[in-house]
Amino acid sequence: MKAIRQETDEDLLIRLRRGDEAAFLALYRKRQAALYRFALQMSGSAAVAEDITQEVFLALLRGECGFNPERGSLSGYLFGIARKLALRQMERGRADVALESDAEDADLSELAVNDDTLADLTHREGIEALRRAVSALPRRYREVVVLCDLEEVDYADAAAALGCPIGTVRSRLHRARALLLEKLNKERPKPVGSLKPVRCAI
Numbered sequence: 303m304k305a306i307r308q309e310t311d312e313d314l315l316i317r318l319r320r321g322d323e324a325a326f327l328a329l330y331r332k333r334q335a336a337l338y339r340f341a342l343q344m345s346g347s348a349a350v351a352e353d354i355t356q357e358v359f360l361a362l363l364r365g366e367c368g369f370n371p372e373r374g375s376l377s378g379y380l381f382g383i384a385r386k387l388a389l390r391q392m393e394r395g396r397a398d399v400a401l402e403s404d405a406e407d408a409d410l411s412e413l414a415v416n417d418d419t420l421a422d423l424t425h426r427e428g429i430e431a432l433r434r435a436v437s438a439l440p441r442r443y444r445e446v447v448v449l450c451d452l453e454e455v456d457y458a459d460a461a462a463a464l465g466c467p468i469g470t471v472r473s474r475l476h477r478a479r480a481l482l483l484e485k486l487n488k489e490r491p492k493p494v495g496s497l498k499p500v501r502c503a504i
Contacts, residue, residue: 340448374459381459
């Protein structure tokens with residue numbers, strides 16, 4: 303029985319450059335979600351993230367695609383394009399738009415019956431606190447957290463995407479995690495201590 307070999311990103315790119323539409327669709331399906339999440343975390347706007355994701359894939363279709371497999375993986379290259387586009391958006395000031403309402407983020411899981419409402423609320427508050435903390439990080443730290451921790455990109459690909467050495471990625475990630483912990487600890491409510499009943503003078 304033959305083992306089915308999974309096509310690499312580079313294989314798909316070669317086919318794409320030959321005009322194979324199926325290769326483009328396969329590459330798009332494989333990488334679109336991670337690129338969109340990265341752009342969303344960097345920009346804070348779903349509309350900007352959609353534009354960035356579309357531009358990344360349009361860059362692949364253009365003849366001047368500068369991917370070089372000797373410098374890193376295609377995934378790292380795509381994240382690098384997304385990063386540059388996100389930085390351009392931030393420089394133009396378009397990324398300063400307010401985050402979309404939570405109504406857009408509603409999904410079918412919210413319609414399900416949940417037996418532990420307090421645990422669910424606490425979990426959501428924790429996730430929202432983490433999102434705020436990541437968004438508040440300086441750009442160079444936010445980039446490595448989104449790439450390495452949220453998108454699980456390896457250090458080499460993150461270094462290629464950011465245009466810096468692997469050691470820089472590691473040190474930024476270490477500092478970013480420390481900043482996140484500090485921000486989350488500041489936001490965490492302090493223990494009230496022992497509560498005492500109030501006497502009523504009636």
